[in-house]
Amino acid sequence: MSTTTILQARSDIVAAIALALPTLREVAPHGGRFDLAELKRVAALAPCVRVSIIGWKAGSEARQPWVELDINAVLVCRGNPATPLSRDAQALVFGTQLAALIPRNTWGNAAAKAPENVSARNLFTTTIDANGVAFIGYRWRQRFDVAILSPAELDDLLTVVVEYDLAPSDAIIDATDNVTLEGGP
Numbered sequence: 001m002s003t004t005t006i007l008q009a010r011s012d013i014v015a016a017i018a019l020a021l022p023t024l025r026e027v028a029p030h031g032g033r034f035d036l037a038e039l040k041r042v043a044a045l046a047p048c049v050r051v052s053i054i055g056w057k058a059g060s061e062a063r064q065p066w067v068e069l070d071i072n073a074v075l076v077c078r079g080n081p082a083t084p085l086s087r088d089a090q091a092l093v094f095g096t097q098l099a100a101l102i103p104r105n106t107w108g109n110a111a112a113k114a115p116e117n118v119s120a121r122n123l124f125t126t127t128i129d130a131n132g133v134a135f136i137g138y139r140w141r142q143r144f145d146v147a148i149l150s151p152a153e154l155d156d157l158l159t160v161v162v163e164y165d166l167a168p169s170d171a172i173i174d175a176t177d178n179v180t181l182e183g184g185p
Contacts, residue, residue: 002110003147006053006067012107013071014051020101021094024048034074034135036127041168043133046078046087047094058146066145071115073098073138088124091134095120102140113143 004012010029018027030050034042042050055070075098077090085093099120106112118140128135164175 003064003145004109004111005146006056006069006144009069009107009109009112009142009144010051010053010071012109012112013073016105016107017049017051017073017098017101021049021097024094027051030072030074033072034137036131037168039076039128039133039135040131041165042076043078043131044170046076046133047090048076049094049098050074050076064145065148066143068141068143071140071142073102075136075138077134078132087132087134091122091136095136098136098138102138109144111145115140115142117141 014027014029018024021027024047026045026048028048028050030052032052032054034050042048050073052072052074053069054072056067058065058067060066075091075094077087077094079087080090083090099118102115102118104114106114118138120136120138123135123137162177162179163173164177165172166174
């Protein structure tokens with residue numbers, strides 16, 4: 001039986017969306033929910049998709065642990081003089097492609113089951129519109145069989161990469177640090 005990790009599941013989803021929608025400027029993982037400041041930062045990269053895991057529940061069947069992930073994919077489009085389509089029309093074009101991609105997709109991950117409760121929501125507000133973007137959120141639940149990691153495998157988590165964006169409006173990472181975590185047994 002194949003197993004995976006939550007991190008690998010998110011990486012597989014990002015890679016599959018990027019492969020299926022090559023005209024997006026970027027498809028990348030995201031740490032969680034979006035707020036207006038985050039939207040402004042990401043808008044410079046539009047059209048793009050950000051994928052995040054916003055929660056999960058865990059269980060086990062026949063001694064096989066699994067997680068059911070609550071997954072968000074956010075599509076961001078903005079006006080572009082190179083295309084005759086408005087930002088909302090771009091969002092509907094990309095949105096249709098993304099909506100067709102999600103159901104029944106296991107993202108090339110043998111530990112995945114088919115997505116459930118797939119939904120999309122146009123997140124239009126006057127505030128978002130005033131920032132020159134269209135914003136569509138996709139949400140679904142998907143179950144993955146997971147592995148129980150050994151302490152040696154968890155050692156990979158002892159170093160964390162921290163990125164600093166000193167001017168969020170330019171969407172450029174200004175500095176990066178590798179931080180070694182200490183502690184434990």
